[in-house]
Amino acid sequence: MLEIGDKRVFVTGGASGIGRAIIEALLAKGAKVLFCDVNADAGKGLETELRKQYGADRVIFAQCDVTNAQQLEDVFQKAVSSFGGLDVCVNNAGILDERIWETMLAINTTAQIRGCKLALDHMRRDKGGRGGVIINVASMAGIVAAHYHPVYTASKHAVVGFSLSWATHPKMGEMGVRWGCLCPGPVDTKLITVLEEGQAENLPVYRHVLDTNKVPPESAAQAFIRLLEDDESNGGLMTVVAGREQGHYRKRQLVDADGVSNPRLADIPWTPT
Ligand SMILES: NC(=O)c1ccc[n+]([C@@H]2O[C@H](COP(=O)([O-])OP(=O)(O)OC[C@H]3O[C@@H](n4cnc5c(N)ncnc54)[C@H](O)[C@@H]3O)[C@@H](O)[C@H]2O)c1
Numbered sequence: 083m084l085e086i087g088d089k090r091v092f093v094t095g096g097a098s099g100i101g102r103a104i105i106e107a108l109l110a111k112g113a114k115v116l117f118c119d120v121n122a123d124a125g126k127g128l129e130t131e132l133r134k135q136y137g138a139d140r141v142i143f144a145q146c147d148v149t150n151a152q153q154l155e156d157v158f159q160k161a162v163s164s165f166g167g168l169d170v171c172v173n174n175a176g177i178l179d180e181r182i183w184e185t186m187l188a189i190n191t192t193a194q195i196r197g198c199k200l201a202l203d204h205m206r207r208d209k210g211g212r213g214g215v216i217i218n219v220a221s222m223a224g225i226v227a228a229h230y231h232p233v234y235t236a237s238k239h240a241v242v243g244f245s246l247s248w249a250t251h252p253k254m255g256e257m258g259v260r261w262g263c264l265c266p267g268p269v270d271t272k273l274i275t276v277l278e279e280g281q282a283e284n285l286p287v288y289r290h291v292l293d294t295n296k297v298p299p300e301s302a303a304q305a306f307i308r309l310l311e312d313d314e315s316n317g318g319l320m321t322v323v324a325g326r327e328q329g330h331y332r333k334r335q336l337v338d339a340d341g342v343s344n345p346r347l348a349d350i351p352w353t354p355t
Pocket residue numbers: 094095096097098099100101118119120121146147148149174175176177178189190219220221222265266267268269270271272273274
C-alpha cells in the first residue's frame with residue numbers, strides 16, 4: 083500500500099467540490115498539497131482555512147486558469163520548487179456546460195492531458211525522475227454513453243483513453259509512473275448546481291439522473307484515496323455511485339509475470355448490491 087504521509091501532491095481545480103474534498107483527505111493523511119484554481123477568492127479562502135488546521139508548510143494555493151498552458155506550467159513548477167519535487171499529480175479541474183463545448187474540451191481534456199505530460203516528464207525514472215502517480219478525475223461519463231451531455235462524455239472518454247494508453251505502455255515499469263482515473267457518477271457539487279440553474283432545457287433528463295444517484299464529494303475523495311493507496315493498480319478506473327460510495331473498480335490490472343510491463347487491464351463487471 084502506498085504511504086500517503088510523506089507525499090507531495092499537485093491538484094488542479096481544488097477550490098471547491100471533489101478537488102477540495104480530495105485535498106482535505108490528503109492533508110488528513112499527512113500529505114503536502116499545492117492546489118490551483120481559476121477562482122482566486124475561493125482558493126485563497128480555502129488556503130487560509132486549511133493552513134490553520136494543517137500548517138502553512140503543507141498547503142499552498144496558486145491561481146491558474148488551466149487552459150492557459152504557461153500558467154499551468156508555472157504553477158506545476160511552483161509545486162515542484164516549493165516541495166522539492168512531486169510524487170502525485172491530480173488533474174481534477176473540469177466543467178459541465180454543453181453550450182460552451184469548446185471551452186469544456188479545453189478544460190476537461192486538453193488541460194488534463196497537459197497536466198499529465200508535465201507530471202510524466204517530471205516523474206519518469208528513465209529520464210531522471212523518482213516515479214510517481216498520476217490520477218485524473220474523469221467521470222462515469224468517461225466509461226458509459228450519456229446522451230444528455232455528449233461533449234462532456236467525449237471529453238471524459240478522451241481522458242480515460244489517454245490514461246489507459248500510458249498505463250499499458252510497455253516501458254511503464256522503467257518509467258515508474260502509475261496511472262488511475264476516478265470515475266464518479268453524479269456528485270453533489272457546484273458543477274451540478276450550475277447545471278440545474280443554467281441548462282433548464284435539459285432538466286427533465288438531468289433531473290432523473292441527479293435525483294436518483296447523487297453522492298457527497300467526501301465519498302468521491304475516499305474512493306480517490308483507495309485508488310491512490312492501491313499500488314498494485316495501474317490503469318485503474320474507480321467508479322463511485324450511490325450504493326457503492328466506497329468506490330468500485332471497473333478496471334484494475336492483471337500484472338504479467340515480470341511485474342509491470344505489458345499489463346493487461348481486466349474488466350470488472352458491475353454487480354448490483
Ligand atoms: N459533480 C459531479 O457530478 C461530477 C461527477 C463526475 C466527475 N466530476 C468531475 O470532477 C471534477 C471536479 O468537479 P466538481 O464536481 O468538483 O465541480 P466544482 O465546480 O465544484 O469544482 C471544479 C473546480 O474547478 C475549477 N475550475 C473550473 N475551470 C477551471 C479552469 N479553467 N482553471 C482552473 N480551475 C478551474 C472551478 O473553479 C472549481 O473550483 C471535474 O473534472 C468534473 O468533471 C464531477
